Amino acid sequence: MAQAAIELIGINKSFGAVRANRDINLEIVRGTIHGIVGENGAGKSTLMSILYGFYQADSGEIRVGGKPASIKTPNDAIALGIGMVHQHFMLVDNFTVLENVILGAESDALLTKSIAKARSELERLEREYGLEVDPDAIIEELPVGLQQRVEILKALYRGAEILILDEPTGVLTPAEADHLFRILKQLKEQGKTVVLITHKLREIMAITDTVSVMRQGTMVATRETRKTTVEELAELMVGRRVLLRVEKGEAEAGGVKLAVKNLTVKDSRGVTMVDDISFDIRAGEIVGIAGVAGNGQSELLEAISGIRRAVSGSVMLDGKPIDLTGAADPGELRDRGLAHVPEDRHHVGLVLAFEENENSILGYHDDPRYLKGPFLDIDAIRNDARDKITKYDIRPADCRLKTANFSGGNQQKIVLAREMEQDPGVLIVGQPTRGVDVGAIEFIHKRLIAMRDQGKAVLVVSVELDEIRSLSDRILVMFAGRIVGERGPEATEGELGLLMAGVEQREAAE
Amino acid sequence: MDLFNAFIQILDSTIRLSVPLLLACLAGLYSERAGIFDIGLEGKMLVGAFAGAAAASVFHSALLGLGMAILISVAFAMIHGFASITHRGNQIVSGVAINFIAAGSTIMLGQHWFQQGGRTPALAPGERFGAITWPGADALRDVPILGPIYAELISGHSILVYIAFLMVPFTWWVLFRTRFGLRLRAVGENPAAVDTAGISVAWLRYRALICTGVLTGIAGAYLSMVQNGGFVKDMTAGKGYIALAALIFAKWKPVNAMFACLLFGFLDALSIRLQGTPLPVIGKVPVQFMQALPYVLTVILLAGFIGKAIPPRAGGVPYVKER
Ligand SMILES: Nc1ncnc2c1ncn2[C@@H]1O[C@H](COP(=O)(O)OP(=O)(O)OP(=O)(O)O)[C@@H](O)[C@H]1O
Ligand SMILES: [Mg+2]
Numbered sequence: 016m017a018q019a020a021i022e023l024i025g026i027n028k029s030f031g032a033v034r035a036n037r038d039i040n041l042e043i044v045r046g047t048i049h050g051i052v053g054e055n056g057a058g059k060s061t062l063m064s065i066l067y068g069f070y071q072a073d074s075g076e077i078r079v080g081g082k083p084a085s086i087k088t089p090n091d092a093i094a095l096g097i098g099m100v101h102q103h104f105m106l107v108d109n110f111t112v113l114e115n116v117i118l119g120a121e122s123d124a125l126l127t128k129s130i131a132k133a134r135s136e137l138e139r140l141e142r143e144y145g146l147e148v149d150p151d152a153i154i155e156e157l158p159v160g161l162q163q164r165v166e167i168l169k170a171l172y173r174g175a176e177i178l179i180l181d182e183p184t185g186v187l188t189p190a191e192a193d194h195l196f197r198i199l200k201q202l203k204e205q206g207k208t209v210v211l212i213t214h215k216l217r218e219i220m221a222i223t224d225t226v227s228v229m230r231q232g233t234m235v236a237t238r239e240t241r242k243t244t245v246e247e248l249a250e251l252m253v254g255r256r257v258l259l260r261v262e263k264g265e266a267e268a269g270g271v272k273l274a275v276k277n278l279t280v281k282d283s284r285g286v287t288m289v290d291d292i293s294f295d296i297r298a299g300e301i302v303g304i305a306g307v308a309g310n311g312q313s314e315l316l317e318a319i320s321g322i323r324r325a326v327s328g329s330v331m332l333d334g335k336p337i338d339l340t341g342a343a344d345p346g347e348l349r350d351r352g353l354a355h356v357p358e359d360r361h362h363v364g365l366v367l368a369f370e371e372n373e374n375s376i377l378g379y380h381d382d383p384r385y386l387k388g389p390f391l392d393i394d395a396i397r398n399d400a401r402d403k404i405t406k407y408d409i410r411p412a413d414c415r416l417k418t419a420n421f422s423g424g425n426q427q428k429i430v431l432a433r434e435m436e437q438d439p440g441v442l443i444v445g446q447p448t449r450g451v452d453v454g455a456i457e458f459i460h461k462r463l464i465a466m467r468d469q470g471k472a473v474l475v476v477s478v479e480l481d482e483i484r485s486l487s488d489r490i491l492v493m494f495a496g497r498i499v500g501e502r503g504p505e506a507t508e509g510e511l512g513l514l515m516a517g518v519e520q521r522e523a524a525e
Numbered sequence: 526m527d528l529f530n531a532f533i534q535i536l537d538s539t540i541r542l543s544v545p546l547l548l549a550c551l552a553g554l555y556s557e558r559a560g561i562f563d564i565g566l567e568g569k570m571l572v573g574a575f576a577g578a579a580a581a582s583v584f585h586s587a588l589l590g591l592g593m594a595i596l597i598s599v600a601f602a603m604i605h606g607f608a609s610i611t612h613r614g615n616q617i618v619s620g621v622a623i624n625f626i627a628a629g630s631t632i633m634l635g636q637h638w639f640q641q642g643g644r645t646p647a648l649a650p651g652e653r654f655g656a657i658t659w660p661g662a663d664a665l666r667d668v669p670i671l672g673p674i675y676a677e678l679i680s681g682h683s684i685l686v687y688i689a690f691l692m693v694p695f696t697w698w699v700l701f702r703t704r705f706g707l708r709l710r711a712v713g714e715n716p717a718a719v720d721t722a723g724i725s726v727a728w729l730r731y732r733a734l735i736c737t738g739v740l741t742g743i744a745g746a747y748l749s750m751v752q753n754g755g756f757v758k759d760m761t762a763g764k765g766y767i768a769l770a771a772l773i774f775a776k777w778k779p780v781n782a783m784f785a786c787l788l789f790g791f792l793d794a795l796s797i798r799l800q801g802t803p804l805p806v807i808g809k810v811p812v813q814f815m816q817a818l819p820y821v822l823t824v825i826l827l828a829g830f831i832g833k834a835i836p837p838r839a840g841g842v843p844y845v846k847e848r
Contacts, residue, residue, distance in 0.1 A: 069721060069846065090723030105718040107711045108838070118711050119722030121704040129704065169722075 019081065020045040020177050020208040021066065021097075026075035028061055030420065033411045035061040037232045039075070043177075043225075048199060048209040050219040050240070053229030054252055054452040055424025056410040059212045060102055062229070063179050067099040068092040079177075093120075098170025102181040102212075102423060102450075103361075104162055108155040112148050112165050113137065116172050133172065140171050143205075144198050158309070160191035167198070178202060179210040182423070184218060185450045188308045188478060196222050214424070214452050216245045228252055253454035260481075261460040264468075266488040269298035272472035273319070273353075273441050278328035278339075280314045288314040290496035291328070296441070296472040301463065303487030304476045307515050311496040312476045313358055316445050319474075320355040321348050322363075332441065349378060354434040358445030358476070364430040365418050372400035372414040375433050403432040408458065423450040428459075435462055441472045448482060460486060480508055480515075533673045535794050540678065541752065543790025544689045545570065545744045545761075549768035550775070550782045551696050552740035556602075558700065558777060559733035560713035560839040564620030565605055566741055567765025568627030573598035573745020575631040578645040578756035579638065581652040590652065590750055591685075595742035601627070602738030603731070610730045613843030624765075632758045645749070645756040653750050654683040683751045685743060692740065696779040709733050713837035716844040726844050741765075763820075770823040776834050792818055 019042050026039040035058040043049045053059050064070045066077065068086040077084050079095045086092050092099075106115050113130055116137060121129040134150060141147050146164045154162060163183060170178055180199075184192040199209050199222060211223060219226050220240060227237040228251040236251050249257040273296045280289035288311040296302045306312050317323035319330055321343025330337045332353055337343060345355075357363035365374050376385050376396055385396050400414035407428045409421070418426060427450060434442065447463065448456045463486060467473055477483050483490055490502045492514040500514045549566045556563040576597035581590025601623055608619040632643040639645055659680035666676040700706035708729055712719045716726045744764075749756040767789055775781035796815035803809045 067721070088723060088725075089721050093723050099721070101721065105715070105721040107714045107718050109714060110711065114707060114711075115718070118707060118718065119724045121707065124704050126702050126704060126707055 018045045019043065020079070021210075022076075022078040022081075023062070023066065024076040024078070026062065026065060026077075027073045028058075028065060028070065029073060030061075032413075034232050036065070036072070039229075039234050041227060041234060041237070043208060043210060045080075045208050046203060046206050047224040048203055048211060048222055050223035050226040051210065051212045051229065052214070052216065052219060052226060052248060052252055054231070054454055055428070055450075056231075056422040057229040057252075057452075058232045059229055060181055060422065063099065063181055063210065063212065066092065067097060067179060069099075093173050093175075096174060096176035097179065098173060098175025098177070099179040100163065100166040100170065100181065100183060102185075104159075104166055106154045106162060106165060109153060111151050111153055112157075112168075113150040115154060115165055116150075116169050118169075120173050136172065137168060140168055144171070144201050145194075146171075146198060159186045160188065160194075163187070163191075163195070175207070177208040177210070179212075181212045182214065182450060183211070184213060184215060185423075189480075190307065192218070214450065214456075216248050216453065219248065220245060230254060249453045252452065257453050258457050259453065260485045261457060261464060263464045266300045266467065268300040268488070269470060271295045272298050272333060273474070274329075274331040275319065276329045276331075278315070278318060278330065279326045280311070280318045280323060281326055282314060287326075288496050289318065289325075292496075292498055293328075294491060294498065296474055298440075298472050299467055299470045300488040301467050301473040301475060301486050303483040303490045304474070304493055305480060305483045305490055305511055305515060306478070306493035308478045310493045310515075312493055313445070315493070316355070316358065316443060316476055320353070320357075320443055321345055345378065346381065349437070349439075352440035354437055354439035354442050356430055356434045356442070356444040356447065358449075360427055360430050365426060367417075367419040369418055370415050371404070371409070371418055371421065371429060372397045374418050374429055375400040375403055375414070377433065379433070379437060403429075403436055406436075407432040408455070424452055424455060427451050428455060431459060431462075435466065439471065441474070442466060443474045443476075445476045446479075447475060447477065448479070456482075480511055484508070484511070529670075530673065531798075533677050535791070535798055537677050538794040538797065539787060539791040540682065540686065541790075542793045543786040544686050545747050545752070545764050546768050546771060546786040546789055547689050547783060548692065548740050548744035548747065549765055550771045550786050551692050551779065552737040552744065553769055553772045554696065554700075554777060554779060554782060555709070555733045555736040555740070557772065557840055558713045558837055559709050559730050560716060560837055560842070560844075561605070561609060561730055561734060562616040562620065562841045563605065563734075563737060564617055564769065565601070565623035565627075565765075566737075566768055567761050567763070568620075568624035569598045569601045569738060569741035570745040570748065570765055571624075571627040571631055571759070571761045572601055573742040574749035574760055575635060575645070575745070575756045577742075577746035578648060578749035579635070581648055581750055582639075582646045582755070585649070585652055587652055587654050587750060591654075591743070591746045594746035594750075595739050598742030598745060599735055599738030602734040602741070606731050606734045609843060610727050610734075613845065616841055616843075628759060631756070635756065635758070643758040648750060648754045653754060654685055654746075656681045656683055657687075683747075685747045685751055688743065689747070690783070693779050693783045700779065705732070710837075713839055716839050717846075720844070720846065767820075767823065770827060773834050773836070774823075774826055777837065789823070792822060 021043040023039055023041040026036050028036040039062060051059050065072045068089045068091050077086055084095055113133055117129050117133045122132050123129045137150055146168055148161050148164050183195060202209055213219060223240045225237060226240050228235050228248060230252060276293045278289055278292045282288045304312055314323060318325045318339060321337060324341030325339035330339060332351055385392055397414050404412045404414060409425050409428045447459055463473055475486055484504060487504055490506060491498050492500045492511060494515060494517040549570055553563050553566050573594040577590040577594030580593035581587055605619050605623055608614040609616040635643040635645060662676040662680035665672045700710060708719060708724055712726055712729050720726050748760055771782060771785035771789055775785040796818050799815055800812050
C-alpha cells in the first residue's frame with residue numbers, strides 16, 4: 016500500500032483579513048511527484064511555507080511519515096527531511112556555492128573542516144543527480160538555472176527526503192527546465208518525494224503522478240495526473256472554462272509607430288548582446304520576439320525603453336528619435352506614449368515596500384489626474400488603484416496593502432495594469448505572464464489583443480513559445496543578439512525551436 | 526638622528542591614538558557585517574570609559590574596571606538590539622538615542638557619585654593598566670635604528686594595546702574561518718537565506734552585538750584607564766564616528782580596518798606634534814586646522830578616493846519574514 020510521506024489536516028492560515036489557507040487537507044504519497052496548481056494568491060506558497068516551518072499555521076495538524084510533527088521553524092522541517100526551493104531564491108549572492116550549501120548545516124565549528132567535508136559530499140550529490148555546479152563559483156555570477164541547482168543541492172545536502180519546489184520553472188529556459196525535470200525524475204527513482212508548484216499545466220501533465228488544485232485558499236480537488244486533462248485542471252483552478260488560446264482576428268496594421276534601425280547594444284562587460292538589429296512595429300499589430308533567455312532580448316528591451324545605452328543605431332518613436340545614450344528621461348518617453356512593462360518586476364517594475372496604490376501610479380505620479388496643486392491627490396490615486404484592482408482582478412483587493420505581500424502573479428498584474436491603463440501608443444512588454452496563472456494569462460492576452468485592435472503597437476518579448484505563437488501577428492526570432500528569422504503566427508513550434516537554437520544560421524554559414 | 530627619533534615618537538603616539546579607533550572600528554565591523562548599523566559606537570565607548578574608571582577607582586582594581594566597562598557597554602549594545610532587532614526599530618535613531626543617553630548619564634552619575642564636575646577620581650597606578658616592558662627593551666634601547674623601534678614602538682604599551690592589535694587577526698579568523706563568522710556575514714547579506722537555513726536571525730544578530738559591546742567596552746576602558754587616569758566628560762570626542770568612517774574606508778574588512786585606523790591615528794599624532802611648530806613654506810599652521818585635518822581627510826577619502834564601498838546588503842534593514 017502506498018505510504019503517505021506528508022499529511023496536512025485542517026490547515027488554516029490568515030494574514031490579517033486575508034485567509035490564505037482554509038481547512039486544507041492534503042496527502043502526499045511517498046516516492047511520487049505531486050503537483051500543486053492554483054490561481055495567483057490561491058495560497059500555494061503559503062501552504063508550503065507552513066510545511067517548511069517558515070510560517071506557522073493558525074490551526075491544523077501536520078503528519079510526516081504517519082507521525083504527528085510539530086514544525087515551528089525551518090530547522091524542525093530540515094530535521095524531518097523536508098527541503099524547499101523557494102519561489103525567490105534564498106541564497107547569499109556574494110558567497111560561493113559551497114558556502115551557501117553548508118550555511119546552517121556546517122559539520123564543524125571551523126570552516127575549513129566543514130568545507131572540506133562538504134566538498135566531497137557535494138561532488139557525490141552532483142554526480143548522482145546530474146546537478147553539476149562549480150562549488151567555488153560566486154552565486155551572483157551564475158545564471159538563474161544554476162542558482163536553482165544550488166538551492167536543490169542545499170536541500171539534498173541537508174538530507175532532504177521530501178523536496179518542495181515553488182514555481183521552479185518560472186525563471187528557466189526550456190532547456191534548463193527539461194534538465195530540471197530529468198533531475199526530479201531521478202530523485203523520484205531514488206525514492207524521494209517531490210512537491211512541485213507550477214502554473215504551467217503542461218509541466219504538470221508531463222511529470223507529476225498526482226495533482227492537487229487550490230482555489231482562493233481552499234483545496235478543491237486532487238486527481239491522478241493520467242486521469243485528468245489540462246482543460247479540466249484549468250477549469251478547476253479558475254472555477255469556469257478557460258480559453259487556453261485566445262481567439263483573435265486578422266491584424267489591420269497601420270503606419271509605423273516604432274522603428275528600430277541597426278541597433279547595437281553591449282552589456283556591462285562589453286559583450287555585444289544586440290547585434291545590428293532592425294525592425295518596425297506598426298500600429299495595430301503585435302510583434303513577438305521569441306528566443307531562449309539570454310540571447311539579447313532583455314538588452315533590446317532596455318535600450319528601446321531608454322534604460323540602457325546603445326552603442327550605435329537609432330530608434331524612432333512616431334518618427335522622432337529616442338535618446339539612446341542611456342540617459343533618456345523615462346518620464347518623457349511615457350509622455351510620448353511609450354509604456355514599458357519590464358521583465359524583472361521585482362527590481363525594476365515595483366517598489367516592494369510601497370503600498371499597492373503607490374505602485375499603481377509609479378512613474379505617472381506627475382500626471383495632473385493624480386495631483387492637487389503641488390501635492391499628490393491621495394483620494395484620486397486610491398480610487399484609481401481600486402478601479403485597476405477590480406478591472407484586473409488583483410487579489411487581495413486592498414490598495415493599501417504593502418506590495419511585497421501580494422503573491423508573485425498579482426504583483427505582475429499591478430505593473431501590467433499601471434502601464435496598460437495609461438493608454439499608450441506603443442506598449443513594450445517583457446515576459447507578460449511570467450508567474451501568472453492560466454486565468455490571468457487569458458485575461459492579459461485578451462487585454463493585449465484589445466490594445467492591438469485599438470490600433471496600438473505592441474512588442475512582446477517572451478521565452479514562452481506558446482505565448483508568442485498565440486499573441487503575435489509577426490514573430491521575430493532572436494539568437495545570439497541577432498534576428499535570425501521572421502515568421503507568421505502559423506509557424507510551427509518545431510520550426511521556431513530550430514531557429515531559436517540557431518540551427519538555420521549555422522546551415523547558412525556552411 | 527633627531528629626525529629619526531621624532532619620527533619614532535610620532536609613530537609611537539600613532540599606535541596609542543589608533544587603539545581606541547581600532548577597537549571601535551572592529552566593534553562596528555561585527556555589528557555591520559551582521560546587518561545592524563551602529564552609530565552608537567561613540568556612546569557605548571563613553572559608558573564603557575565611565576564604568577571602567579568608576580569601578581576601578583571604587584574597587585581599586587584595573588581588572589574589575591575593565592570587566593565593568595565591558596558589562597555596561599554590552600548592556601547598551603543589548604538596548605540597541607532590543608530596539609532594532611526585537612522591535613525592528615530604526616537603527617540610526619536607536620544609535621543616536623544611545624549616544625545621547627551615554628553623554629547625559631555619564632556626567633549626571635559622575636557628578637552624583639564623585640562630585641568632581643562629572644569626572645571620576647584620578648586613578649592610582651594600580652587602578653590603571655600600566656605599560657608592559659618587554660624583556661631586554663632597556664638594554665637594547667641604544668642600538669641604532671632597531672633599538673628605538675623595539676623599545677619604543679613594540680615594547681612599553683599597556684596590555685590593552687596588544688589586545689587591540691591581536692583582535693585584528695582574531696576578527697579575521699572569526700569572520701572567515703569559523704561557522705559563526707560565515708553565518709554572521711550571511712545574515713548581513715541576506716537574512717532570509719539564514720532564516721530558511723534554520724538559523725535564528727535575531728539570536729545571531731544579538732551575538733554580533735555582544736561582540737560589538739565587548740570591544741567598545743575595551744575601547745572605553747582604554748580611554749579612561751590607559752590614555753587618561755580617569756574619566757572626563759565627553760572624552761570619546763567623536764572617535765566613534767571616526768571609527769565608523771574608518772570602517773567604510775576599510776570596506777568592512779578587518780586588516781584594512783587596522784590600516785585605516787593607523788592612518789587616522791597618524792594624522793592625529795602629526796597634528797599634535799605640529800601644533801605651534803612653523804612648517805617650511807606654509808609657516809605656522811593654526812592649531813584648529815591641524816585638529817580638523819583627520820576629519821577633512823575622512824570626508825575627502827570617503828568622497829572619492831576609495832572607490833565604491835559596498836556595505837553589507839541587508840545593512841540597516843530590520844528583518845521581517847516575507848517574500
Ligand atoms: N506575509 C504576508 N502578509 C500578508 N499577506 C500575505 C503574506 N503572504 C501571503 N499573503 C497573501 O496570502 C495569499 C496567498 O499568497 P500565496 O503567496 O500563498 O499565493 P500563491 O498561491 O503562491 O500565488 P502565486 O501563484 O501568485 O505565487 C495572497 O492573497 C497573499 O497576498
Ligand atoms: Mg507563490
